[in-house]
Amino acid sequence: MDLFELLNFYVIxxxxxxxxxxxxxxxxxxxxxxxxxxxxxxGDLATFGAFVALACVTAMGVPPLAAxxxxxxxxxxxxxxxxxxxxxxxxxxxxxxxxxxxxxxxLMLRSVVQVVWGVDTQTYSRGIVxxxxxxxxxxxxxxxxTVAALIVLVGGLQLFLTRSKWGKAMRAMSDNPNLAxxxxxxxxxxxxxxxxxxxxxxAASGFFLGYNTEIKSMMGWHMLLPMFAAAILGGVGRVEGAxxxxxxxxxxxxxSVLVIPSEYKAAMAFAILLFMLLVRPTGLLKGKVL
Amino acid sequence: MEFLGxxxxxxxxxxFIAIYALLALGLNIQWGFAxxxxxxxxxxxxxxAYTSAVLTTPADDGRLGGFDLHFVLGWIGAMLAAALxxxxxxxICLRFRSDYLAIxxxxxxxxxxxxxxxxxxxxxxxxxISGIPRPAxxxxxxxxxxxxxxxxxxxxxxxxxxxxxxxxxxxxxxMRAIRDNExxxxxxxxxxxxxxxxxxxxxxxxxxLGGALFAHFNRSITPEAIDPMVATxxxxxxxxxxxSGNNRGAILGAAVVWIIWSVSEIATDRLPHEYAIQAxxxxxxxxxxxxxxxxxxxxxxLLPEPLRGDLRGSRRTTKSGADHNQARxxxxxxxx
Numbered sequence: 001m002d003l004f005e006l007l008n009f010y011v012i013x014x015x016x017x018x019x020x021x022x023x024x025x026x027x028x029x030x031x032x033x034x035x036x037x038x039x040x041x042x043g044d045l046a047t048f049g050a051f052v053a054l055a056c057v058t059a060m061g062v063p064p065l066a067a068x069x070x071x072x073x074x075x076x077x078x079x080x081x082x083x084x085x086x087x088x089x090x091x092x093x094x095x096x097x098x099x100x101x102x103x104x105x106x107l108m109l110r111s112v113v114q115v116v117w118g119v120d121t122q123t124y125s126r127g128i129v130x131x132x133x134x135x136x137x138x139x140x141x142x143x144x145x146t147v148a149a150l151i152v153l154v155g156g157l158q159l160f161l162t163r164s165k166w167g168k169a170m171r172a173m174s175d176n177p178n179l180a181x182x183x184x185x186x187x188x189x190x191x192x193x194x195x196x197x198x199x200x201x202x203a204a205s206g207f208f209l210g211y212n213t214e215i216k217s218m219m220g221w222h223m224l225l226p227m228f229a230a231a232i233l234g235g236v237g238r239v240e241g242a243x244x245x246x247x248x249x250x251x252x253x254x255x256s257v258l259v260i261p262s263e264y265k266a267a268m269a270f271a272i273l274l275f276m277l278l279v280r281p282t283g284l285l286k287g288k289v290l
Numbered sequence: 291m292e293f294l295g296x297x298x299x300x301x302x303x304x305x306f307i308a309i310y311a312l313l314a315l316g317l318n319i320q321w322g323f324a325x326x327x328x329x330x331x332x333x334x335x336x337x338x339a340y341t342s343a344v345l346t347t348p349a350d351d352g353r354l355g356g357f358d359l360h361f362v363l364g365w366i367g368a369m370l371a372a373a374l375x376x377x378x379x380x381x382i383c384l385r386f387r388s389d390y391l392a393i394x395x396x397x398x399x400x401x402x403x404x405x406x407x408x409x410x411x412x413x414x415x416x417x418x419i420s421g422i423p424r425p426a427x428x429x430x431x432x433x434x435x436x437x438x439x440x441x442x443x444x445x446x447x448x449x450x451x452x453x454x455x456x457x458x459x460x461x462x463x464x465m466r467a468i469r470d471n472e473x474x475x476x477x478x479x480x481x482x483x484x485x486x487x488x489x490x491x492x493x494x495x496x497x498x499l500g501g502a503l504f505a506h507f508n509r510s511i512t513p514e515a516i517d518p519m520v521a522t523x524x525x526x527x528x529x530x531x532x533x534s535g536n537n538r539g540a541i542l543g544a545a546v547v548w549i550i551w552s553v554s555e556i557a558t559d560r561l562p563h564e565y566a567i568q569a570x571x572x573x574x575x576x577x578x579x580x581x582x583x584x585x586x587x588x589x590x591x592l593l594p595e596p597l598r599g600d601l602r603g604s605r606r607t608t609k610s611g612a613d614h615n616q617a618r619x620x621x622x623x624x625x626x
Contacts, residue, residue, distance in 0.1 A: 038389035040329070040396070086582050093589075096327055096388045100526070101585055103329060103392075107523055108578035111571040119567075221519070225400060228393045263408040270397035277382050277390060290387045 008138045010254045016143045018250020019150040023205035025230035025242035027198030033174040033237030034194050037095040041106040047220030048109050049075035049203025050210040051117050057124050064124040068207050072200040079199025114217045122215045146208045154243055174237050226269035233276050235287025301435040308442040309503050311544035314528045315453055316496030322535040324489035325469035327392040331497055331525050332518035333399030337375050338368035338498025339505035343419040353414045361425050365502045372498025373491045380490040384483055399518055406513050418512025422505050442503055454537050527581050533591025
């Protein structure tokens with residue numbers, strides 16, 4: 001196999017898939033670091049976002065990319081709402097209770113999607129898109145948009161976290177919650193901001209998975225494991241780590257079919273997760289271990 | 291005829307409740323005693339079901355085995371296999387907070403599903419394994435159902451007696467001590483990781499046994515026999531509603547939830563066809579909502595964990611002692 005074949009058929013799809021995982025993993029890592037629990041409904045929240053975008057496309061006839069901002073806003077609002085209704089009153093209880101509640105939320109979100117939109121596979125736009133040729137690299141427009149969205153959204157998030165007052169408050173809560181609370185940071189606002197960011201990124205992740213492949217009611221659940229693997233691989237609490245982790249998991253999944261049967265592609269994320277927990281639970285970029 | 295139908299339905303329901311009660315007991319060892327979050331119950335269930343199926347079916351050219359062993363050996367094999375799958379996962383994940391185990395157990399269930407679907411040599415792929423012998427299966431239908439119910443109940447009672455004994459034994463007290471205050475237990479010289487691993491493996495073995503009982507009841511097992519997420523979730527809601535930390539609660543929860551679940555199925559089956567599929571998902575939504583309501587309004591469940599002496603007021607949220615965020619919140623706490 002020559003280099004271009006490797007790049008075109010494995011590495012480029014891997015980067016695209018990795019960008020999708022990374023968008024979700026950033027939200028997981030923020031929730032893990034700031035709210036301190038594993039949010040198991042993250043995948044199904046991404047499914048929900050993808051279907052909101054689909055509803056916009058079919059109802060208003062807008063192009064898929066124009067539906068993305070709407071999906072991000074709606075999903076962010078839903079995420080805040082879920083937190084207010086279901087998670088907020090569990091905050092003083094052991095964190096694992098919230099993990100359990102989030103498993104229930106995953107089931108509820110998925111059944112809402114299945115009731116409202118059905119269980120059939122759908123797409124944003126019909127027809128085959130031929131990839132363009134860039135010096136031998138075959139890349140589709142939508143693949144470029146996916147990677148561009150990752151760069152723009154995560155770049156913006158990094159600026160927000162490092163430059164703005166509320167971003168710094170979020171980082172403070174992640175580093176040392178007691179000290180942050182003592183210095184007068186409003187916990188409720190930080191929690192809400194975390195959900196807005198995580199929900200919005202979740203919708204983007206689900207949207208781009210649907211944009212590059214198909215939209216299915218189970219697609220988010222199957223993304224949950226790779227997203228967690230990415231967050232832990234990069235180091236919990238590290239945004240840039242989640243991006244790095246997402247890309248590694250995505251590329252590893254695509255390359256894995258060269259050595260193991262393709263049915264086991266999904267097992268790659270699990271193998272990475274266990275390996276990291278075994279040898280370096282803090283992740284590549286020295287994150288937290290809860 | 292009508293009466294016989296009712297009897298058969300009641301027997302069918304009772305057998306299912308007993309099998310689910312076994313799963314809930316297994317989860318109670320993991321969650322109720324040790325505070326371990328296992329979200330891959332269906333995986334251990336499937337391992338048990340397939341192991342027993344391979345061990346007890348007559349030889350078949352198309353796949354591994356079968357070994358045509360006695361069903362008791364098949365059931366023991368199922369428990370051993372489930373325990374063997376649980377061991378490495380527990381070994382890796384139990385050093386950390388239970389969140390990591392939750393994620394890893396979802397992964398395990400997913401991998402087991404993949405293996406069952408694609409390893410035709412062992413599991414016969416999508417066709418599944420049929421012709422699994424059922425103990426006392428060659429007498430009349432109703433008689434055989436009664437006989438199987440008796441066997442399943444005997445297994446359940448044996449499991450209950452053993453688990454209840456462990457709960458009141460020093461081992462049970464130690465597990466709850468580790469669950470409620472890891473640091474203190476460590477300071478008393480308890481090997482926290484090893485004890486958690488024990489609880490995880492025992493629980494998984496019971497889940498494997500539940501799977502084996504299911505396979506022999508059905509006389510066949512296919513990848514589509516159970517919906518992993520639904521099965522896992524049903525067992526969780528059974529334990530939480532019944533009362534985690536209470537073995538009688540786990541069994542009561544299994545009965546209550548399974549009856550609600552099957553009555554709602556009867557109700558939705560009467561709907562016209564175009565609503566029937568949606569109704570299935572509405573049932574799932576409601577079962578998810580039920581968990582949220584129980585967690586909020588009755589976290590201790592129908593039968594709370596039995597506590598000796600006046601411990602209730604003095605319990606603190608130090609389930610995971612290392613987490614300062616949790617240690618900070620004080621006050622009477624539920625028995626999780």
